[in-house]
Amino acid sequence: EVQLVESGGGLVKPGGSLRLSCVASGFIFSSNTMNWVRQAPGKGLEWVSSLSYNSNYIYYAASLKGRFTISRDNAKNSLYLQMNSLRAEDTAVYYCARAAHGPSTFDYWGQGTLVTVSS
Amino acid sequence: QSVLTQPPSASGTPGQRVTISCSGSSSNIGTNTVNWYQQLPGTAPKLLIYSDNQRPSGVPDRFSGSKSGTSASLAISGLQSEDEADYYCVAWDDNLNGPVFGSGTRVTVL
Numbered sequence: 001e002v003q004l005v006e007s008g009g010g011l012v013k014p015g016g017s018l019r020l021s022c023v024a025s026g027f028i029f030s031s032n033t034m035n036w037v038r039q040a041p042g043k044g045l046e047w048v049s050s051l052s053y054n055s056n057y058i059y060y061a062a063s064l065k066g067r068f069t070i071s072r073d074n075a076k077n078s079l080y081l082q083m084n085s086l087r088a089e090d091t092a093v094y095y096c097a098r099a100a101h102g103p104s105t106f107d108y109w110g111q112g113t114l115v116t117v118s119s
Numbered sequence: 120q121s122v123l124t125q126p127p128s129a130s131g132t133p134g135q136r137v138t139i140s141c142s143g144s145s146s147n148i149g150t151n152t153v154n155w156y157q158q159l160p161g162t163a164p165k166l167l168i169y170s171d172n173q174r175p176s177g178v179p180d181r182f183s184g185s186k187s188g189t190s191a192s193l194a195i196s197g198l199q200s201e202d203e204a205d206y207y208c209v210a211w212d213d214n215l216n217g218p219v220f221g222s223g224t225r226v227t228v229l
Binding site for chain 1: 121151152154156158163164165166169170173175205207209210211215216217218219220221222223
């Protein structure tokens with residue numbers, strides 16, 4: 001059974017940093033492109049970042065303006081999102097999602113981890 | 120402001136057919152495939168339709184997708200109470216170099 005489990009969310013002050021993790025199981029993690037997608041409270045879905053299976057291809061949403069860094073450790077079946085210079089508008093549930101059939105086809109999602117940026 | 124435009128809401132009675140539209144442009148829907156996600160209250164999104172009109176294993180055939188030009192549609196036939204959810208379309212955008220989501224449509228079963 002495919003499972004994606006996020007962690008690392010919490011309350012952080014504006015300007016602060018946070019590192020999210022996603023541990024995968026039930027599939028060959030090193031074969032799949034992985035993504036982060038977020039959802040602000042009461043709002044829609046917003047794609048954040050994508051990382052290819054071998055880390056050769058990395059994409060970010062333009063709105064992030066270089067503040068976030070995606071990475072992975074295939075030996076640990078883990079995906080990461082380092083978030084710096086956090087702003088109130090980064091408050092959201094962050095989902096880890098596996099890509100399949102195409103770069104915008106996310107066939108499995110984690111349960112999400114809530115990041116709250118507030119003073 | 121989402122790149123893909125969806126109506127904010129749609130509704131129907133049990134058994135009816137409901138259609139949700141998703142309007143984009145030549146840089147996204149016009150050249151790339153469309154996927155649809157269902158998000159039940161308080162849960163993570165679930166892949167409903169991929170590659171315009173393909174259903175993943177386990178998705179009822181009441182759900183169908185189609186695309187024409189720069190627009191796509193999701194149809195739910197034989198609407199059921201458990202279909203009450205938010206529905207999102209998404210497609211890769213060649214200009215933005217990433218997936219773009221629609222604003223979402225909340226389906227209510229009357």
